[in-house]
Amino acid sequence: xxxxxxxxxxxxxxxxxxAWKRSGQRVALVPTMGALHEGHLSLIALAKxxxxxxxxxxxxxxxxxxxxxxxxxxxRGEARDAELLAGAxxxxxFAPGVAEMYPQGFSTSISVTGVSxxxxxxxxxxxxxGVATVVTKLLLQCGPDxxxxxxxxxxxxxxxxxxxxxxxxxxxxxxxxxxxxxxxLARSSRNAYLSETEREVAGRMxxxxxxxxxxxxxxxxxxxxxxxxRAALERAGFQRIDYFxxxxxxxxxxxxxxxLSGPGRVLAAAVIGKTRLIDNMAVE
Amino acid sequence: xxxxxxxxxxxxxxxxxxAWKRSGQRVALVPTMGALHEGHLSLIALAKxxxxxxxxxxxxxxxxxxxxxxxxxxxRGEARDAELLAGAxxxxxFAPGVAEMYPQGFSTSISVTGVSxxxxxxxxxxxxxGVATVVTKLLLQCGPDxxxxxxxxxxxxxxxxxxxxxxxxxxxxxxxxxxxxxxxLARSSRNAYLSETEREVAGRMxxxxxxxxxxxxxxxxxxxxxxxxRAALERAGFQRIDYFxxxxxxxxxxxxxxxLSGPGRVLAAAVIGKTRLIDNMAVE
Numbered sequence: 001x002x003x004x005x006x007x008x009x010x011x012x013x014x015x016x017x018x019a020w021k022r023s024g025q026r027v028a029l030v031p032t033m034g035a036l037h038e039g040h041l042s043l044i045a046l047a048k049x050x051x052x053x054x055x056x057x058x059x060x061x062x063x064x065x066x067x068x069x070x071x072x073x074x075x076r077g078e079a080r081d082a083e084l085l086a087g088a089x090x091x092x093x094f095a096p097g098v099a100e101m102y103p104q105g106f107s108t109s110i111s112v113t114g115v116s117x118x119x120x121x122x123x124x125x126x127x128x129x130g131v132a133t134v135v136t137k138l139l140l141q142c143g144p145d146x147x148x149x150x151x152x153x154x155x156x157x158x159x160x161x162x163x164x165x166x167x168x169x170x171x172x173x174x175x176x177x178x179x180x181x182x183x184x185l186a187r188s189s190r191n192a193y194l195s196e197t198e199r200e201v202a203g204r205m206x207x208x209x210x211x212x213x214x215x216x217x218x219x220x221x222x223x224x225x226x227x228x229x230r231a232a233l234e235r236a237g238f239q240r241i242d243y244f245x246x247x248x249x250x251x252x253x254x255x256x257x258x259x260l261s262g263p264g265r266v267l268a269a270a271v272i273g274k275t276r277l278i279d280n281m282a283v284e
Numbered sequence: 285x286x287x288x289x290x291x292x293x294x295x296x297x298x299x300x301x302x303a304w305k306r307s308g309q310r311v312a313l314v315p316t317m318g319a320l321h322e323g324h325l326s327l328i329a330l331a332k333x334x335x336x337x338x339x340x341x342x343x344x345x346x347x348x349x350x351x352x353x354x355x356x357x358x359x360r361g362e363a364r365d366a367e368l369l370a371g372a373x374x375x376x377x378f379a380p381g382v383a384e385m386y387p388q389g390f391s392t393s394i395s396v397t398g399v400s401x402x403x404x405x406x407x408x409x410x411x412x413x414g415v416a417t418v419v420t421k422l423l424l425q426c427g428p429d430x431x432x433x434x435x436x437x438x439x440x441x442x443x444x445x446x447x448x449x450x451x452x453x454x455x456x457x458x459x460x461x462x463x464x465x466x467x468x469l470a471r472s473s474r475n476a477y478l479s480e481t482e483r484e485v486a487g488r489m490x491x492x493x494x495x496x497x498x499x500x501x502x503x504x505x506x507x508x509x510x511x512x513x514r515a516a517l518e519r520a521g522f523q524r525i526d527y528f529x530x531x532x533x534x535x536x537x538x539x540x541x542x543x544l545s546g547p548g549r550v551l552a553a554a555v556i557g558k559t560r561l562i563d564n565m566a567v568e
Contacts, residue, residue, distance in 0.1 A: 010452060014454070105398075105446075105535070107397040107398045107446060107450065108394065108395070108396050108397075108416075108446065108447045108450035109394070109395050109396075109397070110392060110393070110394050110451075111392070111393050111395070112392050112393075113391040113392075113393070114389075114391045115391070132392075133451075136451055137450075137452050140424075140451055140453055140454065141452045143454070162389075162391060162392065163392045166390050166391065166392035166421075167392055167394075167420055167421055168421050168424045170298070170424065251389070
């Protein structure tokens with residue numbers, strides 16, 4: 001098994017990445033919040049095809065959780081995460097503490113208008129400012145050639161692509177396809193919250209999304225597809241539906257009520273029990 | 285005379301800076317809005333003591349001007365700027381157009397709380413968001429080892445130091461002492477707006493500031509020093525005084541009305557005719 005190390009400070013991270021770069025090796029970063037599952041490991045696998053060295057960050061970022069969200073409950077297990085990363089061929093785990101990321105006096109925030117405003121931006125105020133700021137920090141701390149993010153968080157991926165372009169961060173952002181369980185449920189650390197009954201309900205979200213994709217491709221109107229999808233989630237047993245929407249793929253603007261013309265994305269967020277799940281699919 | 289070049293795109297800037305860095309040369313960046321004067325050239329001179337190569341950016345950044353400010357009137361003269369930079373030993377001038385800096389769809393903004401809020405932050409809403417965003421872009425476009433900013437814009441310097449620390453931008457920020465004319469007036473591109481009579485009034489601001497420093501060192505209260513300074517600017521003929529304030533040097537928090545204890549800074553902004561001037565001095 002190759003060497004694997006854990007670092008906790010930006011200085012140590014930079015020392016190792018700097019040494020790799022000076023020896024001509026490309027470096028990929030895979031930012032995570034830990035609680036790793038096969039979805040994350042597929043990001044590591046993709047990263048390994050794009051760089052000689054792969055760094056995974058493990059940091060549950062407090063600033064992207066709202067006051068009534070699951071920051072405290074969010075699953076944590078560093079030893080297991082480290083073992084999974086090492087096994088997947090990751091070279092370095094960057095696991096900073098909150099004080100390393102947000103020292104006393106921290107007062108800078110990055111916001112992205114447009115793409116961050118609908119969907120999770122509306123449902124989770126402040127969430128994408130937290131994401132934009134911490135991802136910018138991670139990218140500038142590590143200085144990777146490429147960084148890999150899952151399409152499971154599709155809006156997050158678009159927000160990150162936008163800010164990287166806008167701020168001229170010298171890195172290539174790569175989206176990785178969503179990893180799914182047997183019934184199609186998107187892999188997510190939050191699936192760990194689900195009871196057996198809730199797990200069954202959760203498995204219906206991806207079906208509603210693929211049905212929506214099928215209908216859009218058949219020429220059904222955006223308006224009808226959204227109504228049908230919403231109704232399907234309700235029937236499935238979700239207790240609150242934050243959104244079930246068809247959007248233009250690149251900037252997440254709304255395509256209007258008629259037939260979808262360009263590349264689209266169907267995105268959903270809904271709550272079952274105490275668990276909020278999101279998923280999305282491409283309409284190509 | 286050494287070689288001197290002008291580039292207008294981020295790609296060309298990075299190609300040149302990348303070549304220098306690969307050959308082991310340190311690079312300094314001096315961001316300017318053009319209309320160069322001896323103050324800027326003193327920044328170049330300081331930069332040359334800290335790096336083998338010096339890049340100066342010349343960009344009048346629209347997003348840091350308010351709707352009723354002097355963006356259109358701000359003096360521009362690229363040929364003269366280039367000549368001065370070449371003469372001062374600057375290696376590269378980066379003079380991007382607005383579309384290179386803010387292409388279609390641009391939607392990211394950086395804000396810094398605390399240090400950016402009083403003084404010019406209060407007098408010029410949105411100004412420091414514009415500064416923070418463009419400076420971050422320039423730093424990430426160029427990737428210098430050090431960047432030099434004038435202490436003339438002392439609050440701007442503190443905002444930049446804060447955001448560089450907070451976002452982990454890998455660069456050292458250096459403040460350069462304010463360059464002054466014979467009567468002590470701080471050199472500024474906006475001095476070009478002044479009529480002969482206004483020029484005389486302008487020369488009193490630095491006197492009011494050094495008088496304030498003297499009084500603070502003698503133990504006079506912050507409250508009295510501020511009142512005296514304000515009165516001095518009024519008597520001198522300034523038509524509007526935005527502020528004349530004593531602040532703690534590092535975070536620009538207000539030291540309270542009594543005697544100043546730690547390192548301080550006296551800062552003033554006032555309008556004469558159509559020209560708004562700022563200046564500041566250290567209380568050590």
